[in-house]
Amino acid sequence: MLDLSKYQSIGAALKDALDQFANEVCLIEADREREKERLTYRDFKERAHPLAKALQGGGFSAGDRASIIMTNQSKWLISAYAICFAGGVLVPLDYKLTPEEQWQLLRHSGASVLITEYPIWRQLSVSAGRPAAANVRSVLVTEAPANADLAGAQRWEEFRAAGEPVFVARKRADTACIVYSSGTGGRPKGCMMTHENYLEQCVALTSIYPFWPSVRYLSILPTNHAIDFMVGFFGPFICGAAVVHLRTLRPEYVREAFPKYKITYVSLVPLVLKNLQRDLQARFDALPPGKRKVFNVLVGINKALTKGRPRLGISRRLLKQVHEAFGGELRTIIVGGAFTEPQTLQFFYDIGIPVANGYGLTEAGTAITVNDLKPFRADTVGKPLPGMEVRIVNAAVDGVGEISVRSKTVMAGYLNEPELTAETVVDGWLMTGDLGRFDEAGHLQLTGRKKNMIVTEEGKNIYPEDIEAVFESLAVKEFCVFAANYIWPKRSMTGEKLVLVLHLEQGQQYGEELRREINARNNRLLNYKRIHGVVLLDEDFHRTASLKIKRNVLAERLAKLDSASAILEL
Amino acid sequence: MRTLEQTTQEVLDLAAKHFQLPAGTLAPEDDFFKKLGIDSLQTLEMLSRLENHFGIELPDYEVQGVSDFKTLAERIQSRL
Numbered sequence: 174m175l176d177l178s179k180y181q182s183i184g185a186a187l188k189d190a191l192d193q194f195a196n197e198v199c200l201i202e203a204d205r206e207r208e209k210e211r212l213t214y215r216d217f218k219e220r221a222h223p224l225a226k227a228l229q230g231g232g233f234s235a236g237d238r239a240s241i242i243m244t245n246q247s248k249w250l251i252s253a254y255a256i257c258f259a260g261g262v263l264v265p266l267d268y269k270l271t272p273e274e275q276w277q278l279l280r281h282s283g284a285s286v287l288i289t290e291y292p293i294w295r296q297l298s299v300s301a302g303r304p305a306a307a308n309v310r311s312v313l314v315t316e317a318p319a320n321a322d323l324a325g326a327q328r329w330e331e332f333r334a335a336g337e338p339v340f341v342a343r344k345r346a347d348t349a350c351i352v353y354s355s356g357t358g359g360r361p362k363g364c365m366m367t368h369e370n371y372l373e374q375c376v377a378l379t380s381i382y383p384f385w386p387s388v389r390y391l392s393i394l395p396t397n398h399a400i401d402f403m404v405g406f407f408g409p410f411i412c413g414a415a416v417v418h419l420r421t422l423r424p425e426y427v428r429e430a431f432p433k434y435k436i437t438y439v440s441l442v443p444l445v446l447k448n449l450q451r452d453l454q455a456r457f458d459a460l461p462p463g464k465r466k467v468f469n470v471l472v473g474i475n476k477a478l479t480k481g482r483p484r485l486g487i488s489r490r491l492l493k494q495v496h497e498a499f500g501g502e503l504r505t506i507i508v509g510g511a512f513t514e515p516q517t518l519q520f521f522y523d524i525g526i527p528v529a530n531g532y533g534l535t536e537a538g539t540a541i542t543v544n545d546l547k548p549f550r551a552d553t554v555g556k557p558l559p560g561m562e563v564r565i566v567n568a569a570v571d572g573v574g575e576i577s578v579r580s581k582t583v584m585a586g587y588l589n590e591p592e593l594t595a596e597t598v599v600d601g602w603l604m605t606g607d608l609g610r611f612d613e614a615g616h617l618q619l620t621g622r623k624k625n626m627i628v629t630e631e632g633k634n635i636y637p638e639d640i641e642a643v644f645e646s647l648a649v650k651e652f653c654v655f656a657a658n659y660i661w662p663k664r665s666m667t668g669e670k671l672v673l674v675l676h677l678e679q680g681q682q683y684g685e686e687l688r689r690e691i692n693a694r695n696n697r698l699l700n701y702k703r704i705h706g707v708v709l710l711d712e713d714f715h716r717t718a719s720l721k722i723k724r725n726v727l728a729e730r731l732a733k734l735d736s737a738s739a740i741l742e743l
Numbered sequence: 744m745r746t747l748e749q750t751t752q753e754v755l756d757l758a759a760k761h762f763q764l765p766a767g768t769l770a771p772e773d774d775f776f777k778k779l780g781i782d783s784l785q786t787l788e789m790l791s792r793l794e795n796h797f798g799i800e801l802p803d804y805e806v807q808g809v810s811d812f813k814t815l816a817e818r819i820q821s822r823l
Contacts, residue, residue, distance in 0.1 A: 205800070244804065269807065292804040421803055423787045448784045631783065700776040700783070700810055 174384070174412040177376050182343035182368040184257035186411050191218040191254075194413030197386045200247045201434060204420040210247055214413070217251060223333030225255040228286065230334045231311060235260035235341050238351065239286035240279055240309075242266045242293055245392050245418045248315050248329065250406050252288045253396075260341025261286075263350045264363075265397035268293055269699070276302030281361045282351050282588065285310050288329065291317040298324035345369035351588055352399055354535040354634060363588035366399075370538040373581040375408050377558040381545055382438070382505060382529060384412035389502070391417045391430055391439040398632070399539040400440055400509045424448065432500040440507040443517070444630035446528070450520050453495070468492075475525050481548050488525020495524050505529050509540070510632020512619060512666030515551035522549050531555055532617060537603055538582030542617045553616035554609075563617065564602075565610060572610035573620050577602040619666050625659040625724060627669035629701045637671060640702050643694050644673065648687065651676045651714050653722050654704060660728050661736040670705035672740055674731065676714060683709055683741070692743055706740040745823060751816035754793060758812065761792050771813040797823060 175193070180186040195215040202210040212220070233239065239256045241263065243249045256263050264282040266275055275297060279287060287309050289297065294314045297303065312326035343349070349368045353361060382404075384390070392405035409416050417434045419426055430436065441449070460468060475491050478484055485504060489496045496503070506521065507529045521528045531543035532554035541563060544555035557563045561580045568574035583603045586594035597604055606624030609617050626636045637654035644652055653674045658665075660672075673691065677683065688707075695703045708731065715723040715730075731739070745753070755769045762779050769778065775786065786806075793815075794801050799822045809815050 268804075271808065290804075292802070292807075423791050423803075424784060425791060444782060445784060448782075696774055696777075696810070699808065700774075 174379060177372045177411065180372060181345050182257070182347070183349055183371050183407055184254075184260070184340070184343060184368075186372070187254055187257060187407070188340060190214065190411045190413065194386060197413045198415045199410065199413075200250065200416055200418065201389075202247045202418045202420065203426075203430065203434075205426055206429070209420070212247060214410075217247075217254070220247075221251045221255045221258065222338055223335070224252065224329075225258040225338035226334040226336055227332050228255060228259050228261070229338055231286075233259055233261060233286060235343065236262060236347070237286070238262045238264050238282055238284040239288065240264035240266055240282060240284040241397070242268050242275055242287065242289040242297075243315070243396075244268055244290065244420065245396050245401070245405075246290075246420060247418060248288075248290075249396050250410075250416070252313075252329075253406065255338075256286075257349070258338060258340055260343055262348050265350065265352060265402065267353075267395060267397050269395070271699075272296045272300035273302040276300055276306045278353055278361060278363075279309050280306040282353075282363060283308050286313070287311070288313045288315075290315045291321060294324070294326055298326070343368055345372065346585075348585060350402070352397075352402075352535050360590070360593070360638065361588075362590070362593070364535050365585040365588055366535075366538060367585050370582045370584060371403070371407060373560060374403060374538040374540070375411065377560050377582070378403065378540060378543070379408055379412065380559055381543060382507070384409045384414040384438075386413035388412070388414035388437040389417055389434050390414060391419075391427075391434070391436045393419070393422060393427065393445070394440045394442065394510065394632070398510065399533075399535045400507070403539050404438070404440055404507060424452075428498075431503065432498065435500045435502040437502050437504050438507060439503070440509060442510040442630065442632040443508060443513040444511075444632075446506065446508050446513060446521075447517055447630070450517050453524075454520075472523055476523050479522070479525065479549075483522075483525070483527045483546050483549065485525065492525050496526075499526065507531075509533065511628045511630055514667060518549075518551040522551065532576075532607075532609075532619060534605060534607075536584050536597065537561075537578050537580070537605070538584065541576075541578050541580075541605075550614075550616055553612065553618050555617065556615050557617070563611075566602075566604070568610065573608055574610070575623055576605045576607050576609045576617070576619075578605060579603070620664050621662055621666065622656070622658055622669075625656050625728070627656045627658070627671060628666075629669075630667070631701055633701050635671065635702055640671070640698055640704070643697055644691070647675075647690065647694070648678075649675050649681070650678045651722075653714060653724065653727060655708075655724070655728060655731070657705070657736065657740065660731045671703070672706050672708050673704045674708045674710055674727070676710050676712065683707070688743065695743065704743070706742050708734070708739050709741070710734075745820070747816060747820050750797075750820045750823070751813060753796065754812055754816045754819065757793060757796055758789060761789055769812060771811070771816070773812055774810050775812060775815075776810050793819065799823065 191214045199214045200212040239261050264284045313329040314326040315329040348365045350366045351363045390409050394401040471491050518528045531540045533540035542555045565574040579602045608621045609619045657670045657672050715726040
């Protein structure tokens, strides 16, 4: 691993890594059973430099912003490196957003270059949101069919220039990436992450979960997500490890990838981890009674022998078939993006596959705490990573309060939002809006949320303000969307739901026609963003002088209602 | 060559069979996340089954944002 304390920017560290590990494999890309690409660090450099040169030839220079909207693949990382090499600021956007949402964030970010793949561009190019993002002057599209109408874009594969590009140095305090933690339809929260944020986070994470050449990381979480950007790109690259991309995320191909590519690490969201657990449990249940009994005994022995710490060698020998199904090299499953239920974590640990459970948020540069497995604890999100100061603010008698964090990994602020930044980062402490407490062993336990939002099992952060636009001009007097947990707090981080609060016109009834209209609009939202139910309130919403709803006042009023009877199913 | 109506009907029949529902339970306009109560992963499993049935490859991006059987059938039809 490179000594990151010597570096000022992620571009400089990656540049040296490409030379130091030139002969190691850095990327494998597969589509179903076909391996499409296998690149060494030398190959990677040979692909990225002509792109960086062409970007520079087009006037792209230090501090300019370039966005990537792509599914996980080698071209994502090649493009990101070329942008960093040229001193640019990377704006990674979620490919699952709608084209309108993507244009909105492209406009907000001020990106002058967009790099995307053809199927995404096909939708983006005809979207009504395009004219508003005039700042995007150059679009590069990958894998476009020969006769495709590129609608003003250029082919990524042909956008290259001869000669060596000039490496553009950046300082630690400069912005490296603008990462959107939310904000589609509402107030965009573009986290300005500095080079120092990434360099420090990488040092902290690799101190507990190291990479080295021959490690194979399976990249499934979207690379625009802070976790995959760190453990599926920057972390492995500065250690000479390899990243495996799958173009098809069907469960059967993901399962095949483990033994085929001898995967060492993988990051998953809780939804996928639970699905994997269900699959495995079904297979265990289907064992003939005799074999099942033997299996249970072996699991029992494994549990006893790994009580204090993971012992991979022993677990792999004891539960050989289970581990072989994962390729026999899997060291840890990293889980993130949302809260994971303790029984799922325990299930995997019991069969000798440790799950690195942690807690973090984009604003803090990914992870704040992580389970160091010394010993494994399923009931907590671990201890603070090296370099993280974590404290509980306004703690109640049971020790529960708001989690706040101070570290070199905390973002510089939200793009163009000084007030929001000042509310969120107070005297250098990031106020997370999450509630928790420390136990006597120094492990953090999450207990709920203070902020009005939900996180789905797929790791999606949903803010009510972001989805209200779809209900605009609904035939009611006024409405507001809330996270049910924000109104009726409960000591849980799972099963969070959104509700639509309606104040009907005088004499209006909540009838079938209105319900149908709400359903129709709800269905326009992506499935994980949809509201779960309706709450009726027969009184005016309190508003500010500028007529904005006072959400906290309204929430206090709604809290007096009984949630069980107040929420009407759609 | 199948018509879009035939493709749609086959998609509905296969989905019903995959999730063990009586035939005729599903309609083209149904939102499959809601109607079947499935998550995105279960949807991917259903897609694999549809691919095998129709003998096509349906890239993940083609079904991005699709949540009703009618649109799904249209995407399949375009690849037949």
